[in-house]
Amino acid sequence: MLRRWDGERAGAAFFGRLRDGVPEIGVIDLGDGFKAGRFSSGDIGDEAAAEPQDRIDAFRIAAEAARLVGAKYAAEKNAGSARHYEELAKTLELQID
Numbered sequence: 001m002l003r004r005w006d007g008e009r010a011g012a013a014f015f016g017r018l019r020d021g022v023p024e025i026g027v028i029d030l031g032d033g034f035k036a037g038r039f040s041s042g043d044i045g046d047e048a049a050a051e052p053q054d055r056i057d058a059f060r061i062a063a064e065a066a067r068l069v070g071a072k073y074a075a076e077k078n079a080g081s082a083r084h085y086e087e088l089a090k091t092l093e094l095q096i097d
Contacts (some may be wrong), residue, residue, distance in 0.1 A: 001069050015062035025054065027092060030088035034095060036062070046057070056096055063092040
């Protein structure tokens, strides 16, 4: 997970797979929707031109990433954050259907 910060305000978050610290495939949680797929030139590519399987894979990978973040918070005894990321993982999985 990577989160953008605008000053002291949390911005969009990326859930997915990184390669050498650079996003490869996943989902950006914009707060009011999601952008999913493979990254190209520093952003998720054109969703209209993307392969449907890329979108499915992106949401599956993002759900797993959210679960890993939730597990980290659970290990730290932060039940509220752990629950939040588990719910987000479920929401990401629902986008596949």
